[in-house]
Amino acid sequence: MFPIKRQAGFALPMQVRKRKPEGVWCLEQITIAAPAKINLSLDITGKLENGYHTLDTIMQTISIEDKITLTKTGREISVFCDHPQVPAGDGNICHKAAQAFFEKTAIEGGVLITIEKNIPVGAGLAGGSSDAAAVIKGLNLLYKAGLTQREMCKIGLKCGADVPFCVVAGTCRAKGIGEKLTVLPSFAGVYVVLVVPDFFVSTAWAYENYVLDSTVEKPRTEELITYIRSRDIKNTAERMANVLESVTAKKHPEIREIKNDIKKSGACGSVMSGSGPSVFGLFENEQKARIAYSVIREKYNRSYLALTIDGGIKQWQN
Helix, strand or coil, rough: CCCCCCCCCCCCCCCCCCEEEEHHCCCEEEEEEEEEEEEEEEEEEEECCCEEEHHHHHEEEEEEEEEEEEEHHHHHHHHEEECCCCHHHCCCHHHHHHHHHHHCCCCCCEEEEECCCCCCCCCCCCHHHHHEEEEHHHHHCCCCCCCHHHHHHHHHHCCCCCCCHHHHCCCEEECCCCCEEEECCCCCCCCHHHHHHHHCCCHHHHHHHHCCCCCCCCCCCCHHHHHHHCCCHHHHCCEEECCCCCHHHHHHCCHHHHHHHHHHHHEEEEEEEECCCCCCCEECCCCHHHHHHHHHHCCCCCCCEEEEEECCEECCCC
């Protein structure tokens, strides 16, 4: 049976006192999950003078999660990750998030950030943004800063457009560049089969090549929200749409092939997430999802079975 991590409720961090590598004395430590996100819909509504595009998108967290360990240290910020495609040190978005946290709170502290990557890199799943959000939320607990969710979202926006959503997590509608969030009724517990093709798509490239006045299929967002509210998985899945497919799938026709394969396997609907290349489908029940997953993974190496989950902080149990 393929393991699916279910979202837990809020949990306080475990505090420890032990020696870490390189002689760093640990005062406190917390390990929390940073879940991936998928886009149930994505529409581009305009372009700002600074080059950013404005969006209208529905985002949903899922149970594919990075593992973020934060260790309170002196005044240094250090980032370690053994994934070859993830930069360490100040080149990592988590370093930027920690720096923004300490600047906002005026706390004279430091942190050792260790990232265990489980979310595919560069796949349109907001792995980096979720890691950054986990750092902000974790530091808020570790240093007992007492920041509100709104304050943490403002810190996150300095790091990236998807970070505010990753702070809130769950099911949300995002507008603006992603910072104007509306929390929607929970859509947790829905089975997802996800495929990540073996090619990279630049987010900047996808947005730059989208034509605003194009005649591509637009999401019917209000209608979609109605079905999310009533937990109608079939109608939600059938109405998923992503305008960036018109860019990414044109260059990479494999996107359309994967969508068709997922639908043929029994999904109620399938769509590309973000700028791609990840493609996912929603299933009405666990049995259909597991059967589909067993078929899909025979053809696609990077295939995943997951659940949609709510927001909150999940502590890893070692």
